[in-house]
Amino acid sequence: MISPAILTHDLTKSYGPVPAVRDLNLAVQANRITAFLGQNGAGKSTTIKMLLGMVRPTRGEGTVLGKRIGDAEQNRRLRQNVAYVAENKPLYGYMTVEQTIRFASSFYPDWRTDSEKKLLHEYRLPLHQKVKTLSKGMRTKLALLLAFARRPELLILDEPSEGLDPVGIEHLLQLLVAEAAEGVTIFFSSHQIAEVERVADHVCILNAGRLALNASLDELRQSYRRIDFVFPSLPPEREFCIAGVEKIQTAGHQLSLFASRNADAVVERGHDLGAVSIEVAPVGLRDIFLETVKEN
Amino acid sequence: MFFKLNPTAGQPLYLQLMQQIRHAAETGALQDGDQLPGIRTLAEELVVSPNTIVKAYSELEHDGLVELRHGSGAFITTKRRMRSLKDHVQVARRRLSKLIEQLRDEGLLDDEIKRAFEAELLHSPEFVRKR
């Protein structure tokens, strides 16, 4: 079994009294696309910064590609095989596009000139123009190019589609999927739930610094259900306190349940209680996310 | 080959892909010996994780519909077992069309019929056995 690309053990970071990240036990498997979801301030960027040695954990430890994140030299070595694009798509304004590429490529033996040329052409980036004079969209594309012109072992992206138009987003997802097909492990955070649902294999939801959900998307698709009943006379809610039921709502003769698993047991109970209408519907990732971060 | 995967349909994407490939093989859109698209190509075209494609192809190989030739790709093979399955499907479809006609005569709308089928299908096999 290949060891996880990212593995953390009780990783905690506190700025003052409130922890930004608490007791995080993350396990991101290699050769998979894992999405990292969470509200703003949930601790996603802090976690990534701890993984890359920019922030020191208050407690706990972790490894990325088998190397300890807390050791400066090991962290430096792991960064050779990790491509990272921060949320603000950082670039040096005083460099031209060409200088930026020459600068970045000099640090990584996994740089692929063919990918670089292809992306330069597709993005139509002006080689001799200074970065500070580029439009926001162009800058986003250049920042992404610096990561996608490589074949790293791990690709970490923080809100990669921010600043891109729909065509750009589609192209980004194709690039992501192409990298994954080459064996690159991808770990990305995004607010675009629709994107995540299309390409991710696995999803981790961070809520107030804690890992609230950690599951494969296929599992979620198979187990989460919304079940709507119509009863001639409503039975008490406690009849439906079955394992897996996360939320119950009633309105008149209707009873609506949100279940993370055991949908069939719920349907059977409804049947036994005399429901005249049973409707079972799948639940999208957006609703799963909203329900997960609501329960505090 | 035109495949369309629905991320919000409540069904794993690899299962949807498997069904669509099976359907294509049954209706003849894919014939014995035809090559399926490469993993990377199909992943980029559908914009889904390559693991979805990999899992679909390997499950289909397990079921005997597909042969994975090392270095060349995935090819449809309709073995004897699959041909009899094709007959089963044809019989099932004839029965289904009769049932649907009946339900329509009883006054059910197509949408209602569809929802009823989906609700029944989403139950796990264990539940069905319990009943």
Next chain:
Amino acid sequence: MLWYKAWLETRSRFLTCLATLTIFCAVFVGHAQTLLRREWTADYNRLLFVSQQYIVIVWVLAVVLLGMGGIVREKATGTSSLTLSLPVCRNRLLMSRVGLGLFQAIALGIVPWTTIFLVSSLARMPISISQVAFYTTLLIAGGLSYFAMAILVSSSVEGEYTAPAVAFGLVLISAIAFDAWLRPFSLWRLVSGDYCIDRQTYLVSHFPWRGTLASISAAILMLLASMRIIQSREF
């Protein structure tokens, strides 16, 4: 490529300071001809001494300016995530900046004095190379602590404009302090040659080894402190 990046960052600052300093020296000394009286030797030497005073001021300001920047500043401008994700240790980031800055500081010390030498020779008032070398060495060796101070400030103080403000503020305060209370230990006077000038001939001699060594030691200490601070900082 880190040196290349540091060069691109400081290029315009450096070239502006170099041009200013060089032109100033050339013009100042070139005009010497009109200011001479009969005992021109002593007067000319005094002129050179005065030049050094001015050069020191501009040089120190330039060198402090060149010491600005680094990843702490990048945190304010938003590019620290890019720089810190590079597979290089933080010390190397600092050292490339310091290394380039040293070269630039040395160039800023050598070029003006070389200009003075050339202009003097052209004006048929040659000066000895040893004087030129003396002033140059004094300037650079003694003044390095100002550069190190700038590095330390830029490694500790966050904010795009706060760090330069603090650094220049410290230069001002040190100038006042050295003049008011610390006259015997004035770095300023050391660098401008005040401790080694012969008031009769206005020639400099007796290189102030102790003072220079003290200055270099202070510079090294400040550099080590900067390294420590950068290592432990969070971004």
